[in-house]
Amino acid sequence: MANFKRLKSGWRYRLKYTDPFTQQQKEKSEAGFRTKPEAELAAADFLKKIKQGYEQSDITLVDYICNWIDNYKKGAVRKNTIKQHQNSLNTHIKPYFKLLMLKDLKPDMYQKFLDACLGKGLSRRTVEIINSTVYGAIEHALVQGKLERNPCKGSIIKGDGKKKSIEFIDSGDIPNFLHTARGYGYIHWIFYKTLIETGMRKGEAAALKWPDIDFDEKTIHIDETLDFQPDNEDELFGDTKTFRSTRTITISSTLVNDLKYHLEWQDQNKANLGESMYRHDLNLVLCRNDGNPMPKSTLFNSFQRILKRSDLNDDLRIHSLRHTYAVLMLEAGADIKFVQEQLGHGSVQITSDVYAHISKKLEKRNIDKYEQYTAGILGPNNLELGDKRGTPQKK
Numbered sequence: 001m002a003n004f005k006r007l008k009s010g011w012r013y014r015l016k017y018t019d020p021f022t023q024q025q026k027e028k029s030e031a032g033f034r035t036k037p038e039a040e041l042a043a044a045d046f047l048k049k050i051k052q053g054y055e056q057s058d059i060t061l062v063d064y065i066c067n068w069i070d071n072y073k074k075g076a077v078r079k080n081t082i083k084q085h086q087n088s089l090n091t092h093i094k095p096y097f098k099l100l101m102l103k104d105l106k107p108d109m110y111q112k113f114l115d116a117c118l119g120k121g122l123s124r125r126t127v128e129i130i131n132s133t134v135y136g137a138i139e140h141a142l143v144q145g146k147l148e149r150n151p152c153k154g155s156i157i158k159g160d161g162k163k164k165s166i167e168f169i170d171s172g173d174i175p176n177f178l179h180t181a182r183g184y185g186y187i188h189w190i191f192y193k194t195l196i197e198t199g200m201r202k203g204e205a206a207a208l209k210w211p212d213i214d215f216d217e218k219t220i221h222i223d224e225t226l227d228f229q230p231d232n233e234d235e236l237f238g239d240t241k242t243f244r245s246t247r248t249i250t251i252s253s254t255l256v257n258d259l260k261y262h263l264e265w266q267d268q269n270k271a272n273l274g275e276s277m278y279r280h281d282l283n284l285v286l287c288r289n290d291g292n293p294m295p296k297s298t299l300f301n302s303f304q305r306i307l308k309r310s311d312l313n314d315d316l317r318i319h320s321l322r323h324t325y326a327v328l329m330l331e332a333g334a335d336i337k338f339v340q341e342q343l344g345h346g347s348v349q350i351t352s353d354v355y356a357h358i359s360k361k362l363e364k365r366n367i368d369k370y371e372q373y374t375a376g377i378l379g380p381n382n383l384e385l386g387d388k389r390g391t392p393q394k395k
Contacts, residue, residue: 002040002047004043009032010034012033014027015029030043060101061093061100062094065085073085080241085133097113102141106151107151109151131157134152135152138152167317168320169196177306191299193258197251197252197254198255199322199329199343201245204240206228206286218250218252218256225237225238225240225245228296241344244344247344259285322343325342326351327355329342
């Protein structure tokens with residue numbers, strides 16, 4: 001039952017209701033109506049919305065996003081995506097909005113938040129990820145009837161929009177890189193060589209097991225990724241980055257031979273260590289000498305040192321080896337669709353957008369092909385023919 005009272009500022013209604021979200025008794029009041037019928041109409045409209053599932057939710061933006069992640073995203077999206085949402089929430093959203101109520105978020109306020117993220121030096125891509133967390137949660141609040149509009153809609157992520165250049169090791173530098181890696185350590189050499197020859201992500205390579213490799217068919221099946229920092233042993237292996245990332249790729253005869261040798265080397269190493277000293281249960285291909293997964297810090301440190309010893313750009317990340325593979329494939333004339341399937345991209349367009357113009361060798365090869373094809377069409381012979389037929393002759 002609503003109560004109505006005439007104030008100096010106009011008519012006010014006040015009522016009590018049960019919040020469908022928290023099941024708590026709450027009170028709602030609103031003032032400023034010119035007449036009592038207007039106040040009665042507003043109160044009735046609010047109660048109607050309550051019955052339809054809408055409520056003025058007294059919950060903070062941070063708590064709502066946390067609930068959205070826990071109750072609606074976990075089990076519906078990949079573990080890596082959950083971690084991405086949680087990182088956005090804890091690292092950026094929570095420190096900025098603190099105790100701001102969900103219903104109090106305004107468009108200008110949210111735009112300032114995005115600008116502040118960019119102002120901290122975050123990359124455009126990182127801000128896009130943060131925005132996807134807030135935007136997704138707010139859209140769900142609309143579906144639940146907690147809000148009537150999305151204050152994130154219409155916001156923009158400012159900047160020049162230029163894509164960060166793709167970094168890779170030039171084909172001419174790969175022999176030197178691999179030679180240096182072999183001198184640094186065999187297990188590092190086989191790890192990085194496999195990345196260069198397959199385009200796998202480091203987590204996919206680190207999770208590779210021997211049954212995943214078919215030597216006869218020359219294929220590798222990729223359906224897991226290694227969590228380098230799991231909360232417990234049960235979470236050591238997880239799903240690939242996206243559903244499309246689960247794939248079977250074709251590998252070269254060279255890599256087949258390398259992996260066959262590696263299997264023999266690993267078997268010998270197992271025998272040297274003894275049955276009880278090796279992690280047989282994991283059955284990993286690219287691992288430490290004792291069969292345990294390669295630590296992320298070990299890979300990072302070895303990669304940086306190998307780059308320095310090779311006199312290469314030590315700002316490169318291990319992920320650059322995935323780009324190196326793609327460039328090698330394209331330079332060799334591989335079809336873009338094949339490269340897409342090998343990398344596990346969601347579409348050919350993604351592959352094309354990322355790799356179409358990153359290699360000078362690719363550009364030179366394309367113009368060489370063009371010149372070769374058009375030599376008989378646009379070459380000097382046609383110029384001479386034009387002189388004879390179309391150029392006025394001197395008298």
